[in-house]
Amino acid sequence: MVEQHGKTLVPQIRFAGFTDPWEQRKLGEFGSVAMCKRIYKEQTSEQGDVPFFKIGTFGANPDAFISNELFEDFKCIYPYPTPGTLLISAAGSIGRVVEYQGEKAYFQDSNIVWLEHDHRLNDAFLKPLYSRIEWGLEGSTIKRLYNKDLLSAEVTVPGSREQKGIGQFFAKLDNLITLHQRKYDKLCVLKKSMLDKMFPKGGSLYPEIRFAGFTDPWEQRKLGELFEESDERASDREILSVSVANGIYPASESDRETNPGASLANYKIVHFGDVVYNSMRMWQGAVDASRYDGIVSPAYVVARPNSEVYARFFARLLRQPMLLKQYQQVSQGNSKDTQVLKFDDFASIGISMPASENEQCQIGAFFDRLDSLITLHQRKYCGVASWMLGVALVRLGSESDGAFGEMKHVLR
Structure with a gap:
């Protein structure tokens, strides 16, 4: 709270040594x-x-x-x-x-x-x-x-000395935000570049960049050879969502209210490693390999991989731009808003993949680590920025380093 005396204000929390x-x-x-x-x-x-x-x-x-x-x-x-x-x-x-x-x-x-x-x-x-x-x-x-x-x-x-302390404090916060923003931006650029270079282009079976020890050409396969549609149903498991931006995540972590309707009886079971896609938004990249067990809306398609498939590799492969174009071409519907990619059409699409599951694993793990770093720096700079807004200009720490202690807690 801010205590007001006539035309003066006393901050609720401030740096030590200032009382005026x-x-x-x-x-x-x-x-x-x-x-x-x-x-x-x-x-x-x-x-x-x-x-x-x-x-x-x-x-x-x-x-x-x-x-x-x-x-x-x-x-x-x-x-x-x-x-x-x-x-x-x-x-x-x-x-x-x-x-x-x-x-x-x-x-x-x-x-x-x-x-x-x-x-x-x-x-x-x-x-x-x-x-x-x-x-x-x-x-x-x-x-x-x-x-x-x-x-x-x-x-x-406040007085000039307190102004100086406050100014320096917020300048340090700005520098922290800028640091994490730059790291985040660089990692996003790196990810985009590696996605382009670690997957073959233009009919080639050899990526531009590979991990050491892998030289064999990638294999051409149909998705229907690698996945089968799963139609298991349940209603007593965690609800999952699939989005273009976030892939598969628990619906409880979304800011949007989950409203599955009157019954979950028709929801589809998802096991760890299943590929799930939004049949109406597949052409936009609404697909991921699940890292959760749960259930999804009947509007989603659940594709269960066979033993040749490392799911986290396919989480990236299935979002490649050339495949997004193919999804749109084979989807059924008169407009983008009504197009649906059924599993039979998904199964007919040809892809290139490493024959070695070890190479698939290394590629998948590489991008998972990169995504973790991107998320880390995104949370840090967003966390500091949000904290700054909450602290505002009249909540500055009861000790000279008190506010920084709270800020460090936000950054963990």
Whole structure:
């Protein structure tokens, strides 16, 4: 809870050594709004020396540029941000904040602005402070943040020393999020590349990359030689779901409410290692090899592998783009929304696979490990980001390292 005394606020939790109440102020008391000098369309080009960021490209890749001569002239004569300045979007994604790092760049006037403030505000503290402001917006159809709206925004601020500590704290959290985001992105790129290179393409029977010791060509087989449809029924087991993004998972772990209807009597039994696919979404990749025992909706097809098949290898093979196209071609229905891939049509599809089950195992285990790493870093950066929102700006740890202790708990 936040205890209010007149126009002051006392955070519920804060760093050790700080007891003074925070002050309620308006941003306009700390400075004024600044923006770059207007650039006209005829002064820009599709190629040039200096990127020109508009609302549509703010924080992304620019699609317009200005000359270095114009940049240097305007930068010297008119307002221009210094490294560390927090640029605010006044239109489009209103309130979005991007920190200017000091690169050569120019920004659209009036739509990308910043607070030219005095020494009473710490730049690092401003970033989490901005995230808590509910900006007053104007306009009947197109909303925007006018200068007076920014300057009249009410904020609560502590003294300069406490601002500095809070700013450093959130900067460290931002760095952690960025670190795990980068690792996650790199692993996703690696996975995409390896999926492309570890499975043969264009009718070849030899993958571009293989594990050491495997040289034999892959075999051409029909899926019907490797799988048989299972139609066992039960109602007393855990309900499983199959999705394009997550494969097979317990329905209880989904954010969506599970509503199997009045009876589970027609649900199909799934054993560990069974391949299960959504007959209406197979062409999108809604297929996986199960790592659970349970039951699935009658709308799903359960394909039980024979002894030649290592299921985790097929969890990847069956999602290959060339197979997704074949699923769509042999599915029955007049449109994508009504197409159904029946097991007989699934069984007629030809695939290439290693004759060695050991090679299948190594490929399957490799991608399982890669998926585990991807999930780990995704959970870490999402966990820190969610925790930051929960902590907000007035819950900062009763000791200097208290909040970091809680953060480490989130990262385990």
